[in-house]
Amino acid sequence: MQSFKAASTNPEFYSHSSFYFRGDDSDRNQTRFTDLGELEQSATAFPHDDAVVLSPSSMFSLKANNVGGVPDSLQYGTLNVGGCLDIGSTITGTGGGGCVDTGQQQPYMYQQQKGTTSSGNGHFENWGDNSAMADNSQQTDTSTDVDTDDKNHLHGVQHGALMVVDSTEQAKERTTGDQKTLRRLAQNREAARKSRLRKKVYIFTFHRHAYVQQLENSRLRLSQLEQELQRARQQGIYIADGLPGDHGHSVAGNGALTFNLEYARWLEEHQRLIHDMRSAVNSHMGDNELRILVDSVMTHYDEIFRLKSIAAKIDVFHMLSGMWKTPAERCFMWLGGFRSSELLKILGNHLEPLTDQQLMGICNLQQSSQQAEDALSQGMEALQQSLVETLSSPIHCPTGSDNVADYMGQMAIAMGKLATLENFLHQADLLRQQTLQQLHRILTTRQAARALLVISDYFSRLRALSSLWQARPRD
Amino acid sequence: MIHYQAAAESWGYYVPVRMSMGDPLERVARLASKSAVVIFSVSSCCMCHAVKRLFCGMGVNTTVYELDQDPRGKEIERALMRLLGNSSAVPVVFIGGKLVGAMDRVMASHINGSLVPLLKEAGALWL
Numbered sequence: 001m002q003s004f005k006a007a008s009t010n011p012e013f014y015s016h017s018s019f020y021f022r023g024d025d026s027d028r029n030q031t032r033f034t035d036l037g038e039l040e041q042s043a044t045a046f047p048h049d050d051a052v053v054l055s056p057s058s059m060f061s062l063k064a065n066n067v068g069g070v071p072d073s074l075q076y077g078t079l080n081v082g083g084c085l086d087i088g089s090t091i092t093g094t095g096g097g098g099c100v101d102t103g104q105q106q107p108y109m110y111q112q113q114k115g116t117t118s119s120g121n122g123h124f125e126n127w128g129d130n131s132a133m134a135d136n137s138q139q140t141d142t143s144t145d146v147d148t149d150d151k152n153h154l155h156g157v158q159h160g161a162l163m164v165v166d167s168t169e170q171a172k173e174r175t176t177g178d179q180k181t182l183r184r185l186a187q188n189r190e191a192a193r194k195s196r197l198r199k200k201v202y203i204f205t206f207h208r209h210a211y212v213q214q215l216e217n218s219r220l221r222l223s224q225l226e227q228e229l230q231r232a233r234q235q236g237i238y239i240a241d242g243l244p245g246d247h248g249h250s251v252a253g254n255g256a257l258t259f260n261l262e263y264a265r266w267l268e269e270h271q272r273l274i275h276d277m278r279s280a281v282n283s284h285m286g287d288n289e290l291r292i293l294v295d296s297v298m299t300h301y302d303e304i305f306r307l308k309s310i311a312a313k314i315d316v317f318h319m320l321s322g323m324w325k326t327p328a329e330r331c332f333m334w335l336g337g338f339r340s341s342e343l344l345k346i347l348g349n350h351l352e353p354l355t356d357q358q359l360m361g362i363c364n365l366q367q368s369s370q371q372a373e374d375a376l377s378q379g380m381e382a383l384q385q386s387l388v389e390t391l392s393s394p395i396h397c398p399t400g401s402d403n404v405a406d407y408m409g410q411m412a413i414a415m416g417k418l419a420t421l422e423n424f425l426h427q428a429d430l431l432r433q434q435t436l437q438q439l440h441r442i443l444t445t446r447q448a449a450r451a452l453l454v455i456s457d458y459f460s461r462l463r464a465l466s467s468l469w470q471a472r473p474r475d
Numbered sequence: 476m477i478h479y480q481a482a483a484e485s486w487g488y489y490v491p492v493r494m495s496m497g498d499p500l501e502r503v504a505r506l507a508s509k510s511a512v513v514i515f516s517v518s519s520c521c522m523c524h525a526v527k528r529l530f531c532g533m534g535v536n537t538t539v540y541e542l543d544q545d546p547r548g549k550e551i552e553r554a555l556m557r558l559l560g561n562s563s564a565v566p567v568v569f570i571g572g573k574l575v576g577a578m579d580r581v582m583a584s585h586i587n588g589s590l591v592p593l594l595k596e597a598g599a600l601w602l
Contacts, residue, residue: 368585371532379525420521434586
């Protein structure tokens, strides 16, 4: 079988397997992903009765090689790669099921130990963000305690192991003809399941690769930007010495480049904070410590708003252009950033369970942010309309000098109108910031942590989507 | 008594100046208390347009004073600028006679949920 190692341009991202991605360099990551290539080999090499560290993103299937040979004692654990990989659909209640409790993403948990954090969405809605896969220092809390009673039945069941059903291994254990038929059926099922798994794993790998590519690209971009900034600064200095008129231009240029650079740095730091928070959530950290992490993410958001506000004073058009974002983000941008009403739609029902009061608060926030957005949008339309009127109004005066005066007059008015752009951008950023803060106020610490993770994952995926799109094969 | 008279006499010539200085703000306060929601605006100002649309979208009736159409509008604009410390005088919103502020304060109070109760209290919003 072919290996499914994702083609990697940068081997260091795949330290020992294609699914092992370190979001940061810390050793907190206890993830153990195994390459599907290793999967093939592990069948024979697999230590049968060892406890295996389960990571939520590890794929596993359980097969009961039981003596009884009864199909309904076959168990299949759920792979939870955020739910998009659903290996088995049959689960029977024999003994410890192979459930991975990932705490955060559990759309398809058969024997969920925790009732609380299920988000209830299946499939791709809960598709673990690649960073979730990556930043996996979750301790997997397997509910797979195999009773000693069941040990006989579950001889050879591997918990959380990546395992290939290898028919030659079982050959020794089958004796009767009846069992042969049953075994054949079982093997067929197993093969079908395996091929579904392989398909899903492939998709997963592909997406993960795209994510990694995107991350790598942004690191490259960061260093490119740094170089450009150096060059621009040097040019800026030169120009300032040379032509006074150009100084303003180079300052604006510096503003844009500087901001792009700052944003790239901010994003990296943001991802690191999110990673930490995700680990905290999944390791069921106490509320007090979690609150510190949540607060740090919120403070970090404040930081980007501060940077945007400074940059807007230097170059408002750059801040409205969204050039520091990926194309997909830019496409769906509103007034220099995300729509705060959209934020709440992203959260959807990830926040449940909510108290009545919280629900009302969220609904009100949804409504008020929508209204505020609409108001600002209409204000912007009015601005554009009035600019059109100013710039398109004919110059009536017959004499040449008056024409110029009129023209200059019009330009002055237009300049005044443009100046209000900065105010609109500022209001839009305030709206975004306040929506986040209000959300923080309404939610409990744990809910807020989850909300921030969901939001971050959404934008992360949007960025990955952008990369995927740009890298797509064209005929 | 004599004390005060002397004081009044010595401050006498200041009084008219103080009156005219206070006048625009007094006028503002008077106008603000006449309706539930009062917006001081300039007809060409787009941010004012935005704040008007905000209230309109909420179904709130507002009383708008376009300062560029008022003979003493300039005074009021200057007074509002001093009052709020903003670089632009308008828009400024009063609800129930009380100052709410410029666009940023109006939006902030809407997002944090304090605007609607304020409007209800002033009788500008039902339900």
